[in-house]
Amino acid sequence: MDDTDVLVVGAGPVGLTAAAELRRHGVDCRIVDRLATPQPYAKAVGIQPRTLEVWEDMGLVGAALDAAVPMRGQLTFVDGAARPRLELELPPQVPYGFAALPQYATERLLARHLADFGTEVERGTEVTELDQRDGQVLVSLATPDGPARLSARYVVGCDGAHSLVRHAAGIGFGGDAFPEQYMLGDVEVDWDLPAGYAVRATRLDAKGAVDDLLVCVPLPGRHRYRISMLVPPELAHGPGGEVAHGLEAGRAPELRHIQAVLDRLSPRPATATDLRWSSVFRISHRLAGRYRAGRLFLAGDAAHIHPPTGAQGMNTGVQDAYNLAWKLALAVHGLAADDLLDSYHAERHPVGEEVVGRTVRHARGGMDADPDDPATLLLREAQLLLGYRSGPLTDGNGYRGPGPAAGDRAPDCTGLRRPLTSYPARLFDLLRGPRHTLLLYAGPDATAEALRGYAATARAAAHQLLDVHAVLAPDAALDPAELRLPYVRDHHGSFITAYAPRDGEAFVIRPDGYLGARLPTAEPPRLTAHLRRTFSS
Numbered sequence: 001m002d003d004t005d006v007l008v009v010g011a012g013p014v015g016l017t018a019a020a021e022l023r024r025h026g027v028d029c030r031i032v033d034r035l036a037t038p039q040p041y042a043k044a045v046g047i048q049p050r051t052l053e054v055w056e057d058m059g060l061v062g063a064a065l066d067a068a069v070p071m072r073g074q075l076t077f078v079d080g081a082a083r084p085r086l087e088l089e090l091p092p093q094v095p096y097g098f099a100a101l102p103q104y105a106t107e108r109l110l111a112r113h114l115a116d117f118g119t120e121v122e123r124g125t126e127v128t129e130l131d132q133r134d135g136q137v138l139v140s141l142a143t144p145d146g147p148a149r150l151s152a153r154y155v156v157g158c159d160g161a162h163s164l165v166r167h168a169a170g171i172g173f174g175g176d177a178f179p180e181q182y183m184l185g186d187v188e189v190d191w192d193l194p195a196g197y198a199v200r201a202t203r204l205d206a207k208g209a210v211d212d213l214l215v216c217v218p219l220p221g222r223h224r225y226r227i228s229m230l231v232p233p234e235l236a237h238g239p240g241g242e243v244a245h246g247l248e249a250g251r252a253p254e255l256r257h258i259q260a261v262l263d264r265l266s267p268r269p270a271t272a273t274d275l276r277w278s279s280v281f282r283i284s285h286r287l288a289g290r291y292r293a294g295r296l297f298l299a300g301d302a303a304h305i306h307p308p309t310g311a312q313g314m315n316t317g318v319q320d321a322y323n324l325a326w327k328l329a330l331a332v333h334g335l336a337a338d339d340l341l342d343s344y345h346a347e348r349h350p351v352g353e354e355v356v357g358r359t360v361r362h363a364r365g366g367m368d369a370d371p372d373d374p375a376t377l378l379l380r381e382a383q384l385l386l387g388y389r390s391g392p393l394t395d396g397n398g399y400r401g402p403g404p405a406a407g408d409r410a411p412d413c414t415g416l417r418r419p420l421t422s423y424p425a426r427l428f429d430l431l432r433g434p435r436h437t438l439l440l441y442a443g444p445d446a447t448a449e450a451l452r453g454y455a456a457t458a459r460a461a462a463h464q465l466l467d468v469h470a471v472l473a474p475d476a477a478l479d480p481a482e483l484r485l486p487y488v489r490d491h492h493g494s495f496i497t498a499y500a501p502r503d504g505e506a507f508v509i510r511p512d513g514y515l516g517a518r519l520p521t522a523e524p525p526r527l528t529a530h531l532r533r534t535f536s537s
Helices: 014-025 049-058 062-069 103-116 165-171 255-265 313-332 343-364 376-381 428-433 448-461 494-499 524-531
Strands: 001-008 031-032 073-078 126-133 134-143 146-157 171-189 197-203 210-218 225-232 245-250 271-289 295-300 437-441 464-474 487-489 504-508 515-520
Touching: 001 014, 001 165, 014 031, 014 049, 014 103, 014 376, 014 515, 049 295, 049 313, 049 428, 049 487, 103 171, 126 165, 134 225, 146 313, 171 255, 210 255, 210 448, 225 255, 255 271, 313 343, 313 487, 376 494, 437 448, 448 464, 448 504, 448 524, 504 524
Parallel strands: 001 031, 001 146, 073 197, 146 295, 437 464, 464 487
Antiparallel strands: 126 134, 134 146, 171 225, 171 271, 197 210, 210 225, 245 271, 437 504, 504 515
16 A cells, blocks of 8 residues: 555646645645546636745746736626726736636646656546545545555545545535536637737626626637637526536537627627637536545635636635645644644635635626725735635734734735845745745844844744744844844835834744734744744644
Protein backbone atom coordinates (compact mmCIF):
# COMPACT_ATOMS: atom_id res chain seq x y z
CA MET A 1 0.00 0.00 0.00
CA ASP A 2 1.43 3.34 -1.08
CA ASP A 3 1.34 6.10 1.54
CA THR A 4 1.21 9.87 1.13
CA ASP A 5 0.64 12.84 3.39
CA VAL A 6 -2.20 14.29 1.34
CA LEU A 7 -4.23 12.93 -1.55
CA VAL A 8 -5.82 15.56 -3.81
CA VAL A 9 -8.80 14.26 -5.78
CA GLY A 10 -9.46 16.18 -9.00
CA ALA A 11 -7.00 17.96 -11.28
CA GLY A 12 -8.93 21.04 -12.30
CA PRO A 13 -7.62 24.51 -11.36
CA VAL A 14 -8.54 24.03 -7.68
CA GLY A 15 -6.97 20.61 -7.27
CA LEU A 16 -3.82 21.66 -9.11
CA THR A 17 -3.55 24.74 -6.89
CA ALA A 18 -3.95 22.62 -3.76
CA ALA A 19 -1.31 20.13 -4.87
CA ALA A 20 1.17 22.81 -5.96
CA GLU A 21 0.76 24.73 -2.72
CA LEU A 22 1.19 21.59 -0.63
CA ARG A 23 4.40 20.80 -2.48
CA ARG A 24 5.63 24.39 -2.07
CA HIS A 25 5.06 24.01 1.66
CA GLY A 26 7.11 20.82 1.71
CA VAL A 27 4.26 18.30 1.90
CA ASP A 28 4.30 14.96 0.12
CA CYS A 29 1.12 14.65 -1.93
CA ARG A 30 -0.44 12.82 -4.82
CA ILE A 31 -3.11 14.11 -7.17
CA VAL A 32 -5.47 11.88 -9.16
CA ASP A 33 -8.09 12.57 -11.79
CA ARG A 34 -10.55 10.15 -13.32
CA LEU A 35 -10.16 11.64 -16.80
CA ALA A 36 -7.44 10.12 -18.97
CA THR A 37 -6.70 13.51 -20.58
CA PRO A 38 -7.43 17.12 -19.60
CA GLN A 39 -10.62 18.60 -21.00
CA PRO A 40 -10.07 21.08 -23.86
CA TYR A 41 -12.91 23.37 -22.78
CA ALA A 42 -12.89 27.11 -22.11
CA LYS A 43 -15.32 26.74 -19.21
CA ALA A 44 -14.10 29.10 -16.48
CA VAL A 45 -12.41 31.99 -18.26
CA GLY A 46 -12.45 35.01 -15.91
CA ILE A 47 -9.32 35.55 -13.79
CA GLN A 48 -9.83 37.93 -10.89
CA PRO A 49 -7.13 40.36 -9.70
CA ARG A 50 -6.90 38.54 -6.36
CA THR A 51 -6.16 35.27 -8.17
CA LEU A 52 -3.28 36.96 -9.99
CA GLU A 53 -1.94 38.05 -6.59
CA VAL A 54 -2.15 34.42 -5.45
CA TRP A 55 -0.32 33.29 -8.57
CA GLU A 56 2.37 35.90 -7.96
CA ASP A 57 3.00 34.43 -4.53
CA MET A 58 3.00 30.91 -5.98
CA GLY A 59 5.52 31.92 -8.65
CA LEU A 60 3.57 31.57 -11.91
CA VAL A 61 2.01 34.99 -12.52
CA GLY A 62 4.45 35.82 -15.33
CA ALA A 63 3.35 32.83 -17.39
CA ALA A 64 -0.30 33.66 -16.70
CA LEU A 65 0.10 37.27 -17.80
CA ASP A 66 1.79 36.13 -20.99
CA ALA A 67 -1.09 33.78 -21.80
CA ALA A 68 -4.11 35.88 -20.72
CA VAL A 69 -5.81 38.90 -22.25
CA PRO A 70 -7.06 41.96 -20.34
CA MET A 71 -10.73 42.26 -19.47
CA ARG A 72 -11.35 45.98 -19.82
CA GLY A 73 -15.07 46.12 -19.20
CA GLN A 74 -18.49 45.22 -20.52
CA LEU A 75 -20.69 46.57 -23.28
CA THR A 76 -24.40 46.15 -22.52
CA PHE A 77 -27.31 46.28 -24.96
CA VAL A 78 -30.98 45.93 -24.09
CA ASP A 79 -33.49 45.51 -26.92
CA GLY A 80 -30.78 46.74 -29.28
CA ALA A 81 -30.08 49.97 -27.38
CA ALA A 82 -26.67 50.58 -25.82
CA ARG A 83 -26.52 51.04 -22.07
CA PRO A 84 -23.66 52.77 -20.21
CA ARG A 85 -20.34 51.00 -20.63
CA LEU A 86 -18.87 49.27 -17.57
CA GLU A 87 -15.17 49.98 -17.18
CA LEU A 88 -13.22 47.52 -15.01
CA GLU A 89 -10.91 50.13 -13.50
CA LEU A 90 -9.38 49.47 -10.08
CA PRO A 91 -7.42 51.83 -7.82
CA PRO A 92 -3.79 52.28 -8.95
CA GLN A 93 -2.41 50.59 -5.83
CA VAL A 94 -4.00 47.27 -6.88
CA PRO A 95 -1.21 45.49 -8.77
CA TYR A 96 -3.31 43.51 -11.27
CA GLY A 97 -6.39 43.98 -13.38
CA PHE A 98 -9.10 41.62 -14.61
CA ALA A 99 -8.08 39.01 -17.15
CA ALA A 100 -9.50 36.25 -19.34
CA LEU A 101 -7.85 32.87 -19.85
CA PRO A 102 -9.48 29.61 -20.99
CA GLN A 103 -9.72 27.01 -18.26
CA TYR A 104 -7.66 24.50 -20.21
CA ALA A 105 -4.83 27.06 -20.41
CA THR A 106 -5.10 27.73 -16.68
CA GLU A 107 -4.88 24.01 -15.99
CA ARG A 108 -1.87 23.65 -18.28
CA LEU A 109 -0.01 26.46 -16.47
CA LEU A 110 -0.78 24.99 -13.06
CA ALA A 111 0.15 21.45 -14.14
CA ARG A 112 3.53 22.65 -15.41
CA HIS A 113 4.07 24.54 -12.16
CA LEU A 114 3.22 21.42 -10.17
CA ALA A 115 5.58 19.35 -12.31
CA ASP A 116 8.41 21.68 -11.28
CA PHE A 117 7.98 20.19 -7.79
CA GLY A 118 8.30 16.67 -9.22
CA THR A 119 4.58 15.84 -8.99
CA GLU A 120 2.50 14.74 -11.97
CA VAL A 121 -1.24 14.18 -12.19
CA GLU A 122 -2.13 10.48 -12.06
CA ARG A 123 -4.73 10.38 -14.83
CA GLY A 124 -7.36 7.80 -15.52
CA THR A 125 -7.40 7.14 -11.77
CA GLU A 126 -10.68 7.28 -9.88
CA VAL A 127 -11.33 7.15 -6.16
CA THR A 128 -13.91 4.44 -5.49
CA GLU A 129 -13.99 4.29 -1.69
CA LEU A 130 -12.73 6.23 1.33
CA ASP A 131 -12.48 4.90 4.88
CA GLN A 132 -11.25 7.00 7.81
CA ARG A 133 -9.67 4.91 10.57
CA ASP A 134 -6.69 4.87 12.91
CA GLY A 135 -5.58 8.42 12.12
CA GLN A 136 -5.51 7.95 8.36
CA VAL A 137 -7.70 7.65 5.29
CA LEU A 138 -7.68 4.35 3.42
CA VAL A 139 -8.37 5.02 -0.26
CA SER A 140 -9.47 2.51 -2.89
CA LEU A 141 -8.60 3.44 -6.46
CA ALA A 142 -9.49 2.27 -9.95
CA THR A 143 -6.37 2.87 -12.05
CA PRO A 144 -5.42 2.08 -15.67
CA ASP A 145 -3.47 -0.88 -14.25
CA GLY A 146 -6.31 -2.17 -12.10
CA PRO A 147 -7.48 -1.69 -8.50
CA ALA A 148 -5.07 -0.11 -6.02
CA ARG A 149 -5.07 1.16 -2.45
CA LEU A 150 -3.22 3.86 -0.61
CA SER A 151 -3.31 5.51 2.78
CA ALA A 152 -3.21 9.27 3.27
CA ARG A 153 -3.18 11.41 6.36
CA TYR A 154 -5.64 13.80 4.68
CA VAL A 155 -7.75 13.89 1.50
CA VAL A 156 -8.77 17.08 -0.29
CA GLY A 157 -11.81 16.68 -2.53
CA CYS A 158 -11.58 18.99 -5.54
CA ASP A 159 -13.67 16.60 -7.60
CA GLY A 160 -16.50 18.83 -8.68
CA ALA A 161 -20.22 19.14 -8.16
CA HIS A 162 -20.75 15.37 -7.98
CA SER A 163 -17.85 14.91 -5.55
CA LEU A 164 -17.27 11.36 -4.35
CA VAL A 165 -15.25 12.77 -1.45
CA ARG A 166 -18.27 14.80 -0.32
CA HIS A 167 -20.54 11.79 -0.59
CA ALA A 168 -18.07 9.62 1.32
CA ALA A 169 -17.90 12.28 4.04
CA GLY A 170 -21.69 12.30 4.36
CA ILE A 171 -21.84 16.06 3.82
CA GLY A 172 -25.06 17.56 2.51
CA PHE A 173 -25.15 19.78 -0.58
CA GLY A 174 -28.28 21.86 -0.23
CA GLY A 175 -29.53 24.30 -2.82
CA ASP A 176 -31.65 24.59 -5.92
CA ALA A 177 -31.40 24.77 -9.70
CA PHE A 178 -32.21 27.26 -12.42
CA PRO A 179 -34.87 25.99 -14.84
CA GLU A 180 -33.24 27.66 -17.85
CA GLN A 181 -30.89 25.72 -20.12
CA TYR A 182 -27.96 27.40 -21.81
CA MET A 183 -25.44 26.66 -24.50
CA LEU A 184 -21.79 27.60 -24.75
CA GLY A 185 -19.64 28.08 -27.80
CA ASP A 186 -15.98 28.94 -28.33
CA VAL A 187 -15.92 30.85 -31.63
CA GLU A 188 -14.51 33.78 -33.56
CA VAL A 189 -16.82 36.74 -34.21
CA ASP A 190 -15.93 39.27 -36.91
CA TRP A 191 -17.63 42.36 -35.49
CA ASP A 192 -15.95 45.76 -34.98
CA LEU A 193 -16.61 46.10 -31.23
CA PRO A 194 -13.62 47.17 -29.13
CA ALA A 195 -11.29 44.37 -28.04
CA GLY A 196 -11.09 43.36 -24.40
CA TYR A 197 -14.75 44.04 -23.59
CA ALA A 198 -17.36 41.46 -22.74
CA VAL A 199 -20.67 41.91 -24.52
CA ARG A 200 -24.08 41.34 -22.91
CA ALA A 201 -27.14 41.71 -25.10
CA THR A 202 -30.66 40.92 -23.92
CA ARG A 203 -34.21 41.17 -25.14
CA LEU A 204 -36.97 41.79 -22.61
CA ASP A 205 -40.52 40.53 -22.66
CA ALA A 206 -43.63 42.63 -21.95
CA LYS A 207 -43.07 42.26 -18.18
CA GLY A 208 -39.43 43.35 -18.34
CA ALA A 209 -37.99 39.86 -17.80
CA VAL A 210 -35.10 38.58 -19.93
CA ASP A 211 -36.56 36.72 -22.89
CA ASP A 212 -33.36 36.21 -24.91
CA LEU A 213 -29.69 36.42 -23.95
CA LEU A 214 -26.23 36.69 -25.48
CA VAL A 215 -23.06 36.97 -23.36
CA CYS A 216 -19.65 37.07 -25.05
CA VAL A 217 -16.39 36.97 -23.08
CA PRO A 218 -13.14 37.74 -24.94
CA LEU A 219 -10.47 35.05 -25.11
CA PRO A 220 -6.86 35.08 -26.30
CA GLY A 221 -6.79 35.11 -30.08
CA ARG A 222 -8.16 37.29 -32.85
CA HIS A 223 -11.86 38.11 -32.30
CA ARG A 224 -12.25 34.99 -30.19
CA TYR A 225 -15.04 34.74 -27.60
CA ARG A 226 -16.71 32.26 -25.31
CA ILE A 227 -20.40 32.82 -25.99
CA SER A 228 -23.29 31.91 -23.67
CA MET A 229 -26.87 31.78 -24.93
CA LEU A 230 -30.25 30.29 -24.10
CA VAL A 231 -30.80 26.87 -25.64
CA PRO A 232 -33.14 26.67 -28.65
CA PRO A 233 -36.09 24.25 -28.33
CA GLU A 234 -34.53 21.66 -30.63
CA LEU A 235 -31.55 21.26 -28.24
CA ALA A 236 -33.41 21.52 -24.94
CA HIS A 237 -33.48 18.50 -22.68
CA GLY A 238 -36.88 17.56 -21.38
CA PRO A 239 -37.74 17.88 -17.69
CA GLY A 240 -37.32 14.98 -15.34
CA GLY A 241 -35.03 14.13 -12.46
CA GLU A 242 -32.61 16.43 -10.77
CA VAL A 243 -31.19 19.22 -12.88
CA ALA A 244 -27.47 18.66 -13.27
CA HIS A 245 -24.89 21.40 -12.89
CA GLY A 246 -22.34 22.07 -15.62
CA LEU A 247 -21.76 20.72 -19.10
CA GLU A 248 -24.13 18.02 -20.27
CA ALA A 249 -23.61 15.15 -22.67
CA GLY A 250 -25.83 14.90 -25.70
CA ARG A 251 -26.34 16.94 -28.80
CA ALA A 252 -23.88 19.84 -28.96
CA PRO A 253 -24.86 23.19 -30.49
CA GLU A 254 -23.67 23.76 -34.03
CA LEU A 255 -22.38 26.94 -35.61
CA ARG A 256 -25.84 27.62 -37.07
CA HIS A 257 -27.37 27.69 -33.59
CA ILE A 258 -24.86 30.29 -32.44
CA GLN A 259 -25.27 32.31 -35.62
CA ALA A 260 -29.03 32.42 -35.11
CA VAL A 261 -28.55 34.06 -31.70
CA LEU A 262 -26.05 36.54 -33.14
CA ASP A 263 -28.52 37.40 -35.91
CA ARG A 264 -31.18 38.17 -33.27
CA LEU A 265 -29.12 39.95 -30.62
CA SER A 266 -25.73 41.11 -31.87
CA PRO A 267 -25.38 44.89 -31.67
CA ARG A 268 -23.38 44.76 -34.92
CA PRO A 269 -23.71 42.56 -37.99
CA ALA A 270 -21.54 39.57 -37.14
CA THR A 271 -20.60 36.15 -38.44
CA ALA A 272 -19.40 33.35 -36.16
CA THR A 273 -16.67 31.05 -37.48
CA ASP A 274 -14.15 28.47 -36.26
CA LEU A 275 -16.25 26.71 -33.65
CA ARG A 276 -13.72 25.00 -31.35
CA TRP A 277 -16.22 23.38 -28.99
CA SER A 278 -19.76 23.77 -27.73
CA SER A 279 -22.07 22.31 -25.13
CA VAL A 280 -25.41 22.60 -23.42
CA PHE A 281 -25.16 23.40 -19.73
CA ARG A 282 -27.33 24.02 -16.70
CA ILE A 283 -26.81 25.96 -13.49
CA SER A 284 -27.42 24.97 -9.90
CA HIS A 285 -26.62 26.83 -6.71
CA ARG A 286 -25.56 24.62 -3.84
CA LEU A 287 -23.38 24.86 -0.75
CA ALA A 288 -21.85 22.04 1.27
CA GLY A 289 -23.01 21.97 4.86
CA ARG A 290 -19.43 21.50 6.02
CA TYR A 291 -16.05 21.89 4.37
CA ARG A 292 -14.42 19.33 6.66
CA ALA A 293 -15.32 15.90 7.99
CA GLY A 294 -12.43 14.53 10.01
CA ARG A 295 -9.53 14.07 7.60
CA LEU A 296 -11.61 14.86 4.50
CA PHE A 297 -11.80 18.41 3.12
CA LEU A 298 -13.77 19.96 0.26
CA ALA A 299 -12.72 22.79 -2.06
CA GLY A 300 -14.02 24.40 -5.23
CA ASP A 301 -17.13 22.98 -6.91
CA ALA A 302 -17.16 20.08 -4.44
CA ALA A 303 -17.99 22.69 -1.77
CA HIS A 304 -19.97 25.35 -3.66
CA ILE A 305 -21.57 25.77 -7.06
CA HIS A 306 -23.38 28.82 -8.35
CA PRO A 307 -24.15 30.86 -11.47
CA PRO A 308 -21.11 31.97 -13.51
CA THR A 309 -22.07 35.62 -13.01
CA GLY A 310 -18.97 37.68 -12.33
CA ALA A 311 -16.57 34.75 -12.84
CA GLN A 312 -16.50 33.91 -9.13
CA GLY A 313 -16.51 30.10 -9.08
CA MET A 314 -13.03 29.00 -10.10
CA ASN A 315 -11.44 31.99 -8.41
CA THR A 316 -13.22 31.22 -5.14
CA GLY A 317 -12.05 27.62 -5.40
CA VAL A 318 -8.44 28.68 -5.97
CA GLN A 319 -8.62 30.69 -2.76
CA ASP A 320 -10.13 27.69 -0.95
CA ALA A 321 -7.03 25.71 -1.85
CA TYR A 322 -4.70 28.61 -1.05
CA ASN A 323 -6.27 28.94 2.41
CA LEU A 324 -6.17 25.21 3.17
CA ALA A 325 -2.73 24.20 1.93
CA TRP A 326 -0.58 26.10 4.43
CA LYS A 327 -2.72 24.88 7.31
CA LEU A 328 -2.47 21.27 6.19
CA ALA A 329 1.29 21.74 5.86
CA LEU A 330 1.63 22.82 9.48
CA ALA A 331 -0.53 19.89 10.57
CA VAL A 332 1.52 17.40 8.54
CA HIS A 333 4.74 18.79 10.02
CA GLY A 334 3.31 18.53 13.55
CA LEU A 335 3.46 22.29 14.13
CA ALA A 336 -0.23 23.24 13.98
CA ALA A 337 -2.37 24.33 16.89
CA ASP A 338 -5.03 21.79 17.78
CA ASP A 339 -7.88 23.71 16.15
CA LEU A 340 -6.02 25.11 13.13
CA LEU A 341 -7.63 22.80 10.56
CA ASP A 342 -11.09 23.73 11.86
CA SER A 343 -10.37 27.29 10.79
CA TYR A 344 -10.64 26.24 7.13
CA HIS A 345 -14.39 25.69 7.38
CA ALA A 346 -14.82 28.65 9.74
CA GLU A 347 -13.16 31.01 7.26
CA ARG A 348 -14.12 29.63 3.86
CA HIS A 349 -17.71 28.44 4.38
CA PRO A 350 -19.01 32.01 4.97
CA VAL A 351 -17.18 33.08 1.81
CA GLY A 352 -18.85 30.33 -0.20
CA GLU A 353 -22.23 31.24 1.27
CA GLU A 354 -21.78 34.91 0.34
CA VAL A 355 -20.61 34.11 -3.19
CA VAL A 356 -23.50 31.72 -3.83
CA GLY A 357 -26.02 34.27 -2.59
CA ARG A 358 -24.51 37.17 -4.52
CA THR A 359 -24.17 35.33 -7.84
CA VAL A 360 -27.75 34.07 -7.62
CA ARG A 361 -28.98 37.63 -6.99
CA HIS A 362 -26.92 38.96 -9.89
CA ALA A 363 -28.09 36.17 -12.20
CA ARG A 364 -31.74 36.91 -11.43
CA GLY A 365 -31.72 40.67 -11.06
CA GLY A 366 -28.52 41.87 -12.71
CA MET A 367 -25.58 43.58 -11.09
CA ASP A 368 -27.44 46.88 -11.32
CA ALA A 369 -29.69 45.65 -8.51
CA ASP A 370 -26.74 45.31 -6.12
CA PRO A 371 -27.01 47.84 -3.26
CA ASP A 372 -23.25 48.52 -3.15
CA ASP A 373 -21.80 51.56 -4.86
CA PRO A 374 -20.02 50.75 -8.17
CA ALA A 375 -16.49 51.07 -6.73
CA THR A 376 -17.24 48.70 -3.85
CA LEU A 377 -19.03 46.28 -6.17
CA LEU A 378 -16.01 46.16 -8.46
CA LEU A 379 -13.60 45.51 -5.58
CA ARG A 380 -15.86 42.73 -4.33
CA GLU A 381 -16.08 41.13 -7.77
CA ALA A 382 -12.26 41.33 -7.92
CA GLN A 383 -12.27 39.38 -4.62
CA LEU A 384 -10.17 42.08 -2.97
CA LEU A 385 -12.67 42.69 -0.15
CA LEU A 386 -12.79 39.08 0.95
CA GLY A 387 -11.52 38.66 4.48
CA TYR A 388 -11.69 36.83 7.79
CA ARG A 389 -12.29 39.54 10.39
CA SER A 390 -14.48 37.25 12.47
CA GLY A 391 -12.36 34.16 11.87
CA PRO A 392 -10.82 32.12 14.69
CA LEU A 393 -7.24 33.01 13.70
CA THR A 394 -7.82 36.76 13.68
CA ASP A 395 -6.79 39.04 16.55
CA GLY A 396 -9.03 42.00 15.79
CA ASN A 397 -8.93 43.72 19.19
CA GLY A 398 -11.74 45.93 18.00
CA TYR A 399 -9.51 47.97 15.67
CA ARG A 400 -11.59 50.55 13.80
CA GLY A 401 -8.93 52.94 12.57
CA PRO A 402 -7.69 53.65 9.06
CA GLY A 403 -5.84 51.04 7.05
CA PRO A 404 -6.57 47.32 7.01
CA ALA A 405 -7.98 45.60 10.08
CA ALA A 406 -6.95 42.14 11.21
CA GLY A 407 -8.58 39.63 8.87
CA ASP A 408 -8.36 41.89 5.81
CA ARG A 409 -6.25 41.26 2.73
CA ALA A 410 -2.79 42.75 3.25
CA PRO A 411 -2.51 45.41 0.52
CA ASP A 412 0.54 46.00 -1.61
CA CYS A 413 2.45 49.27 -1.69
CA THR A 414 5.37 50.51 -3.76
CA GLY A 415 8.27 52.91 -3.42
CA LEU A 416 10.03 51.07 -0.59
CA ARG A 417 13.83 51.20 -0.51
CA ARG A 418 16.02 48.26 0.42
CA PRO A 419 19.74 48.46 1.20
CA LEU A 420 22.06 47.69 -1.73
CA THR A 421 19.40 48.45 -4.35
CA SER A 422 18.87 51.46 -6.56
CA TYR A 423 15.31 50.52 -7.52
CA PRO A 424 12.08 50.69 -5.48
CA ALA A 425 10.63 47.57 -3.91
CA ARG A 426 7.04 46.45 -3.36
CA LEU A 427 5.67 45.20 -0.08
CA PHE A 428 4.61 42.00 -1.87
CA ASP A 429 8.33 41.35 -2.43
CA LEU A 430 8.67 40.95 1.34
CA LEU A 431 5.53 38.83 1.76
CA ARG A 432 6.24 36.36 -1.04
CA GLY A 433 6.90 32.84 0.19
CA PRO A 434 5.31 30.03 2.22
CA ARG A 435 5.89 31.45 5.71
CA HIS A 436 4.26 33.97 8.00
CA THR A 437 5.69 37.49 7.88
CA LEU A 438 6.09 39.97 10.72
CA LEU A 439 6.35 43.63 9.75
CA LEU A 440 7.69 45.96 12.45
CA TYR A 441 6.95 49.63 11.89
CA ALA A 442 9.64 51.96 13.22
CA GLY A 443 8.70 55.61 13.66
CA PRO A 444 10.69 58.30 15.47
CA ASP A 445 10.32 56.69 18.93
CA ALA A 446 10.98 53.03 18.05
CA THR A 447 14.16 51.47 19.38
CA ALA A 448 16.28 48.78 17.77
CA GLU A 449 16.47 46.80 21.01
CA ALA A 450 12.69 46.62 21.40
CA LEU A 451 12.16 45.52 17.79
CA ARG A 452 14.88 42.86 18.02
CA GLY A 453 13.32 41.42 21.17
CA TYR A 454 9.85 41.39 19.63
CA ALA A 455 11.17 39.61 16.53
CA ALA A 456 12.80 36.96 18.72
CA THR A 457 9.51 36.38 20.53
CA ALA A 458 7.67 35.95 17.24
CA ARG A 459 10.19 33.52 15.79
CA ALA A 460 10.14 31.38 18.91
CA ALA A 461 6.33 31.21 18.96
CA ALA A 462 6.23 30.32 15.24
CA HIS A 463 8.91 27.60 15.46
CA GLN A 464 11.17 29.85 13.33
CA LEU A 465 8.67 29.63 10.42
CA LEU A 466 8.32 33.39 10.24
CA ASP A 467 10.14 36.09 8.30
CA VAL A 468 10.72 39.47 9.91
CA HIS A 469 11.14 42.83 8.19
CA ALA A 470 11.33 46.27 9.73
CA VAL A 471 9.67 49.13 7.87
CA LEU A 472 11.43 52.38 8.73
CA ALA A 473 9.39 55.57 8.60
CA PRO A 474 10.90 58.55 6.77
CA ASP A 475 11.63 60.10 10.18
CA ALA A 476 12.81 56.90 11.92
CA ALA A 477 15.59 57.73 14.39
CA LEU A 478 17.06 54.29 15.07
CA ASP A 479 20.35 53.13 13.56
CA PRO A 480 19.72 50.24 11.11
CA ALA A 481 23.11 48.78 12.06
CA GLU A 482 21.76 48.26 15.60
CA LEU A 483 18.57 46.72 14.32
CA ARG A 484 20.21 43.57 12.92
CA LEU A 485 17.00 42.74 11.02
CA PRO A 486 16.13 42.96 7.32
CA TYR A 487 14.55 46.36 6.69
CA VAL A 488 13.12 48.70 4.10
CA ARG A 489 12.62 52.44 4.22
CA ASP A 490 9.18 53.83 3.51
CA HIS A 491 10.85 56.47 1.40
CA HIS A 492 7.70 58.07 -0.01
CA GLY A 493 5.25 57.19 2.77
CA SER A 494 3.43 54.57 0.70
CA PHE A 495 3.32 52.12 3.62
CA ILE A 496 1.90 54.89 5.81
CA THR A 497 -0.82 55.50 3.23
CA ALA A 498 -1.69 51.83 2.83
CA TYR A 499 -1.51 50.66 6.45
CA ALA A 500 -1.83 53.78 8.65
CA PRO A 501 0.69 52.31 11.13
CA ARG A 502 1.40 53.58 14.61
CA ASP A 503 4.98 53.91 15.81
CA GLY A 504 6.11 50.57 17.16
CA GLU A 505 3.16 48.65 15.68
CA ALA A 506 3.57 45.08 14.43
CA PHE A 507 1.67 43.44 11.58
CA VAL A 508 1.41 39.64 11.41
CA ILE A 509 0.67 38.51 7.86
CA ARG A 510 -0.32 34.95 7.06
CA PRO A 511 1.12 32.85 4.20
CA ASP A 512 -2.10 33.45 2.22
CA GLY A 513 -1.66 37.22 2.38
CA TYR A 514 -4.18 38.12 5.08
CA LEU A 515 -3.46 40.29 8.08
CA GLY A 516 -3.68 38.19 11.21
CA ALA A 517 -3.11 40.94 13.77
CA ARG A 518 -2.06 44.54 14.41
CA LEU A 519 -0.31 44.61 17.77
CA PRO A 520 1.83 47.02 19.81
CA THR A 521 5.43 45.83 20.06
CA ALA A 522 5.38 46.95 23.69
CA GLU A 523 3.27 43.90 24.56
CA PRO A 524 5.07 40.68 23.43
CA PRO A 525 2.70 38.33 25.34
CA ARG A 526 -0.16 39.37 23.04
CA LEU A 527 1.94 38.38 20.05
CA THR A 528 2.66 34.96 21.52
CA ALA A 529 -1.02 34.44 22.34
CA HIS A 530 -1.96 35.36 18.78
CA LEU A 531 0.54 32.98 17.18
CA ARG A 532 -0.61 30.17 19.48
CA ARG A 533 -3.89 30.21 17.55
CA THR A 534 -1.92 28.89 14.58
CA PHE A 535 1.21 27.18 15.90
CA SER A 536 1.55 24.43 18.50
CA SER A 537 3.17 25.37 21.79
